[in-house]
Amino acid sequence: xxxxxxxxxxxxxxxxxxxxxxxxxxxxxxxxxxxxxxxxxxxxxxxxxxxxxxxxxxxxxxxxxxxxxxxxxxxxxxxxxxxxxxxxxxxxxxxxxxxxxxxxxxxxxxxxxxxxxxxxxxxxxxxxxxxxxxxxxxxxxxxxxxxxxxxxxxxxxxxxxxxxxxxxxxxxxxxxxxxxxxxxxxxxxxxxxxxxxxxxxxxxxxxxxxxxxxxxxxxxxxxxxxxxxxxxxxxxxxxxxxxxxxxxxxxxxxxxxxxxxxxxxxxxxxxxxxxxxxxxxxxxxxxxxxxxx
Ligand code: C2E
Ligand code: MG
Ligand code: MG
Ligand code: MG
Numbered sequence: 602x603x604x605x606x607x608x609x610x611x612x613x614x615x616x617x618x619x620x621x622x623x624x625x626x627x628x629x630x631x632x633x634x635x636x637x638x639x640x641x642x643x644x645x646x647x648x649x650x651x652x653x654x655x656x657x658x659x660x661x662x663x664x665x666x667x668x669x670x671x672x673x674x675x676x677x678x679x680x681x682x683x684x685x686x687x688x689x690x691x692x693x694x695x696x697x698x699x700x701x702x703x704x705x706x707x708x709x710x711x712x713x714x715x716x717x718x719x720x721x722x723x724x725x726x727x728x729x730x731x732x733x734x735x736x737x738x739x740x741x742x743x744x745x746x747x748x749x750x751x752x753x754x755x756x757x758x759x760x761x762x763x764x765x766x767x768x769x770x771x772x773x774x775x776x777x778x779x780x781x782x783x784x785x786x787x788x789x790x791x792x793x794x795x796x797x798x799x800x801x802x803x804x805x806x807x808x809x810x811x812x813x814x815x816x817x818x819x820x821x822x823x824x825x826x827x828x829x830x831x832x833x834x835x836x837x838x839x840x841x842x843x844x845x846x847x848x849x850x851x852x853x854x855x856x857x858x859x860x861x862x863x864x865x866x867x868x869x870x871x872x873x874x875x876x877x878x879x880x881x882x883x884x885x886x887x888x889x890x891x892x893x894x
Contacts, residue, residue, distance in 0.1 A: 625680065628669075628677065628680055629680050629683070629684045631666065632664075632677065632680060632681055632684060632686055633684075633686070635664055635666070636686065636689055636690060636693065639664055639665050639666065639667070640662065640663070640664055640665075640690065640693060640694075641662070641663045641664070641665050641671075641868070642660050642661070642662060642663075642694060642697045642698065642701070642869070643660070643661045643662075643663055643866035643867060643868060644658040644659070644660055644661070644701060644715070644866060644867055644868075644869060644872045645658060645659045645661060645859055645864060645865065645866040645867070646658055646859070646863055646864045646867075646872070646875070647659060647716075647837060647857050647858070647859045648857060648858045648859065648863050649856070649857060650847075650850065650851045650855055650856060650857060650858050651856075654879070654883075655863075655864075655875070655876060655879060656713070656714070656857070657713065657714040657715065657716065657750075657857065658701070658705070658713070658714075658715050658716070658872065659715075659716045659717075659718075659752070659859060659866075660694060660697070660698040660701065660715055660716065660717045660718075661674065661718070661866045662674045662678075662690070662694055662718075664677055674718075678720055682720065682722045682723075687720065687722060687723050687726070688723070688726060688731065691719065691723045691731070692731060692734070692735075694717050694718075695717060695735050695738070695749075696738060698715045698716075698717045698749065699715070699738065699739055699742055699744050699748070699749060700742065701715055701869050701872075702714065702715040702744060702748040702749065703742060703743070703744045703748075704869070704873065705872065705873065705876060706744075706748065708873055708876050708877060708880070709876060709880065712745060712747070712748055713748065714747070714748055714749070714750055714778070715748065715749065715750070716749075716750035716751070716752050716780060717749070717750070717751060717752065718752045718782065719751050719752065719753055719757070720754075720756075720757075721753075721754065721756045721757040721759075724753070724757055724765050724768050724769070725757070725762060725764065725765050727764075730768070730771075732768055732771055732772055735772075736772075736775050745776070746775050746776030746777050747776050747777075747778060749777050749778070750777070750778045750779065750780050750800070750801065751772065751777060751778070751779050751780070752779075752780045752781075752782040752803065753769075753779060753780070753781065753782060753799075754781070754782045754783050754787065755781070755783070755784075755786070755787030755793060756787060758793045758796070758797060759787065769797070773798060778800040778801070779797075779798070779799040779800055779801070780799060780800065780801035780802070780803050780837065781793065781794075781797075781799045781801070781802050781803065782803045783803065783805045783839075784802050784803055784804055784805055784825065785804065785805050785807075785808060785821065785825065786805045786807065794828075794832055794834075799834065800834060800835065801834060801835050801836070801837055801857075802825065802829040802834045802835075802836050802837070803836075803837045803838075803839055804822050804825055804826075804836060804837070804838045804839060804855075805839060805840075806839040806840020806860070807840075808821050808822040808825070809822060809838050809839060809840050809841055809846055809850070809860070810840040810841070810842055810843075810846065810860075819849060822838070822850070822853065822855075823853045826853050826854050826855050827854075830854065835856040835857065836854075836855050836856050836857070837855075837856065837857040837858065837859060838850045838855050838857070838858045838859065838860070839859055839860065840859075840860050840861075841858050841859065841860030841861075841862045841863070842860050842861045842862050843862060844862065846860075846862070847862060
């Protein structure tokens, strides 16, 4: 009885909060084990809007948890950051993405860009410069630095410190490219475009994919494309799900496009199969008229 009363008296958290806290701690504990063997990198095709060909991919992280199943990055990246594990995860993502870029480039017989995501904390953490290790890794691998694109969000630029700026310019000088992700969802987006040199602007899916009668989203996306082109940036549209979204983005001059309309994020083997199939189809289309004629 005393035990029961005590438990009731001293409850600072609601049961729900307590359950959540316990789940969180257990997930964070599991995360330590996950780094070896349970992380998976998926690759979503990015299409050239003029040719319709797959020309790049975005690497997207998943955690294949032994009991909880496949966990999406939104659910564990922040835990990894809190647990101080994001540096190791980021290194793993980088090396996997670079190896994939090399492999897919070999399939196509031309350079293939793979982009990775970096959360604000990853580039602002006080770790000794991991960038130098990344560059050394690319050199050992024999992969050109321009095959890697780093996607950053406005959140990073909001808390940009001299360290962050130095890191970004170090990588840019070495030839790594940068994309501004989820563009238009943060604060004062325009000033970042003048203060930071990025190569790509990614239009957030909320402007692309908000229903059929998407007049405002369309107007904003079209204006972003004009603005980006005036500043010399290429534009990638995110979250393209419908053919009509593809059509108006293409008509508006959008350079690249990504979304469930073309493909879901795929495991590397499946991605490679898809590339090979498409390549064969293109070859067949070129060869056929000749062999007939
Ligand atoms: P993001 O970089 O903006 O990635 C795009 C997200 O949109 C991905 O979600 C992708 O699966 C999803 N998506 C793609 N096409 C469509 C579509 O047509 N419709 C809809 N509704 N969604 C689409 P995902 O994979 O769950 O990733 C969520 C976020 O997690 C990413 O947003 C990125 O910010 C972050 N993230 C992913 N991988 C990593 C990583 O390796 N490191 C870090 N730090 N963050 C990562
Ligand atoms: Mg998601
Ligand atoms: Mg991204
Ligand atoms: Mg995005």
